Amino acid sequence: MKTTLGILKALSDRNRLRIVAALSRYEELCACQITELLQVTGATVSRHLSILQHAGLLSSRKEGRWIYYQLVYPEGSDAVFTWLGATFAGSMEIQADSEVLDKIASIDREELCRSQRGEICCPK
Secondary structure (H helix, E strand, O other), rough: HHHHHHHHHHOOOHHHHHHHHHHHHOOOOOHHHHHHOOOOOOHHHHHHHHHHHHOOEEEEEEEEEEEEEEEOOOOOHHHHHHHHHHHHHOOOHHHOOOOOOOHHHOOHHHHHHHHHHHOOOOOO
C-alpha cells in the first residue's frame, strides 16, 4: 500500500505526468531535454525528477555531463500504467508535448544546454 500511495502522490502533478508521458514515448531523456519540454527552471525539473525517482518510477545514469532518465515500472503498477497510457492517448496536451519533444530530441544536447545556460555550460 505504501508503494502505491507513493506512486500516486508522485503522479499528482501535471508536470510530473508530462515527464512520465515523455519517458513512456522515449526510452530515455536527459535532464536538459526535459527542462526544454516543460519550459521551467532546471531546479524545478530536478525536484520533479527527484520525486519520481524516490517513488521508484525513474532510474538514471550519468554519462559525462549528462544525466539520463528512464521510466521504471514498479511491481504491481501495471494497472496504473495501463490507465495512464489510455489517458495519455486522449490528451491533446500530451500529443502537443510529443510533437515538441520530437523537435527537442533532434537538437544536439550541447546546443540545447548552451541555449539554456549559455557558453559557460558547454563552450564551443
